[in-house]
Amino acid sequence: MAPGRKGRIVKRSAVIAAVVAVSLAMEISGFLATPEGERPEASWTTLHAMVPLVFAASAGVAWGIGSALVPARLMVIFPLLWIPQTFYRVIEDLGWLWPLVRGVDLAWAVLTGILVLLYPRGWLMGRVDRWIAGIALAASIVNLLAVLLLAGPDPAVCECAPNPYRIAELPAVFGFIDIGYRIVGVTLALVIAARLLVSWMRGSVPARTVAFLMPLALLAWVITLAAQAVSYAAAATADEVLSTVSLIAIASIPVSFVAGIAHARNMRARVADLMRITREGADRGLWAESLARTLRDASVRVYWWDEERGRYADAAGEPIDHDPADRRGDHSLLPVASPTGMPIALIRHDRVLTDNMRLLDGVSSALRLSVDNGRLRSEIERTLEHVRQSRSRIVEAGVEARRRIERDLHDGAQQQLVSLGMRLRLAANHARSAGDDGLAADLEDAIAMLNLALKELRELAHGIHPSLLSSGGLALAVPELAGRCPVPVEIDVQAEGRLPEVIESTAYFVVAESLANVAKHSRATRGWVRAHVRDGELELVVRDNGVGGASPEGSGMVGIADRVDAVGGRIEIESPPGAGTTITVRMPLGAALVDA
Incomplete structure (x- = not known):
């Protein structure tokens, strides 16, 4: 913790x-x-003492989870203004204090009403709310001045010392102000309750879920408050049941406030689920459905920006030809744009969600991130596809270049060397017929050196691109390749027909490199090569019974892996120490088999 x-x-x-x-x-x-x-009943006194404790506990919770500080501070002030009537017995001898206490002993009601006005946003929004709060505060100030300047000790409450602030003894005027203050308070409370109740009844599901406890608590408090005001005006004793219900209703108000904050916080937390659902990109139908479920607002509509036509359209691509916000004003619009200012979407939502801007900010960020993820994902996939195609073209070009070099060597240098050998043979025979044995011996030595060079040239041409692979495919080239391996190799090649040329060339290279490793490093006594076509893939397996322990990071293995990856294939290497090595390669053919 910081x-x-x-x-x-x-x-x-x-x-x-x-x-x-x-x-x-x-x-x-x-x-x-x-x-x-x-003394009042101990149970009632206990309940009376519990009310400020509930406000204080709710203040702690509101401080922890709420975004606005004013509601929590009002809840903290409430216990100081919740002054029991019996407390006047304690301060009755303090003439300078009890008038001040009596002047503010109903301020808790004003504070509670303002707290309700702040619900659930945490601040006063409309002009009517500000007028109500202003009237309540003005009435409280008038009441405080009336108590200080006109009130005298009330024998029914305490045997208090004289009021030192009193300037005139006008009991009728003071009584009028005192009762008028209570009437104004009840009237304002009724107005607040009516506004909240009407708003709750007319609201959609999001509005009702945000404010689901407060209307009931406020209504109960207002009804009991009105009954108590009537009893006070009539100088009658308040009903004990009404007093109990009133205390419970008052204590329910901060609990309702905290519940509303917690609900709004929970809605913001569900935005994380929204981001998880749409992390792969913004599928428009899924996004609108997930957003409505997250906000619990079935009226949510998402209109996407059509950059080509310069207008918004729904998920099906149909342009909107009407104002998305209704005339009744029950809905609001949330424009979402990229960091560069480019429009992304327009979200129509219940107007009550405007009070929870942190939630809407989270929704905007989620949509923006989802669209960016989708765009980046598409760009990466296009780039990878370009890379795969480029690598494939490079491999195919390499195969074609090697085949061309092999053909040039066969049709050019090899043919010339063969012709030269034939002429040398004729010259040697002619020298021998003429009796020049020395010249004939020199020509025979030259013929032997020429045959050795021709053999090396043929092997070089065969290594560049084996002619058997071009003429007969893997079925002929692999057995010939295995025959040159010093380790006995069992061959099982069942490729029906000819495979794509780049696949055959890659498979031949894999077998050649693998058998070279078997001969050099494995200390094996036997090897196996198997090549089968299954489900549109060539499955190639090269196995030996050697010492194992082959490293995938070796230069030979890296070369094999690069060639296989270039044609979109996969390679698996199993080489436990002492158990031989198995190399499994699977390459997609990508096209129909070529007939032999």
Whole structure:
């Protein structure tokens, strides 16, 4: 954990612990200072004390998972304003303090209403919300001034010392302001509840899932608040059931707020799943379906930018000929563009998701990354295909060049040397007939040297491109090649008909190099070569019973692997120490077999 983050957690924990201690101190001291006959029920007092604890705990959670700090701070302030009526027994002798406490002892209701207005975004969005918050704050300031300047001790609450701030004794005016303040509070709470409830009922599935607990809690609190205000105005004793329901409803509000934050956070976490699903590229149908499932919004539509026509089109390629956003304003549009500003897509979503911009930013990043991955994947595949085709052309060109050199040597230098040998033979015979034995012997030596050079030239031409491979394919060339290996080799070649020339040449090279390794390094007493055509592939296996331990990094093995890879083939090398070596090569034919 980062030092800065750890320090913030410690600081916030200390603040929460401090406000909880102050709240419990007010509750306990007030309960003990009240005479036993006038004390409220212990169960009710316990429930009353639990409300600020719930707010404080919710503040800790909101600080940890929320993006906005204001809601968590309001929840921390709440326990300080949750002042029990019994606490006036503790401060009744402090004439300078109890008027201040009484002036703010209903501020918790204002704070709770503002907290609801912030739900679930974390800040005030519309003008109406700001007006409601402004009226509530103004009414609280008027009430505070009225208490300080006009209120006197209330015998029903405490035997308080005189109010030193009081400037006039106007009980009727104070009563009017006091009751009016409560009426304004109830009215604002009803307006907030009505707005939230209507928004929830008219909202789509995303709207209801984001705000699924708050309407119920707020409605219960407003109903009980109104009933308690009527009882206060009528100077009647509040019903115990209403008071209990009110406490439970108030405690439910911060829990509902935190639940909404957690839900929004969970939706953002599901964007990671969206990126995982579409990591291979942006399949348009899959993307729209996955996005609707991630956002839990069946009304989601994705319109893709058609660069050729310069307009947006749906997944089927049909251009949109209407405004994607509906006239009712229930939906919003999220344009997604590349880092260079090139349009990618237009996402139509439920308007309520606009409140969760971090979620929409994640969706935009996921789509942008998905499109980039698809584009890069296509470019890499095209590049690899070009490389494969280029390597194949190089191999084919090499095969053709070797065949041409072999043909030139056979038709040119070899034929001339053969003709020269015949002329030398005639000259030797003529010298012998003329009785010049010395000249005849010299000509015989020249003929022997010429035959040796001709043999070496034929072997060189055979190594460049064996004529048997050109004329008879693997079925003739491989047995001839194995016959020149000092180790006995068993041959099983069942290639029906002629194979593509580049495949035959590659297979011949693999066999030649493998048998050379058998003769030089394996210390084998026997070898096997098998070549079969199966499922459109040539399967070539070269095996020996030698000492094994062949390294794939050896120059010979690397050369084999490069040639096989150039024609799109695969190679497997098994060479455990003491168990011989097996080289298995599979090469796709890529074309119909050539008839022999």
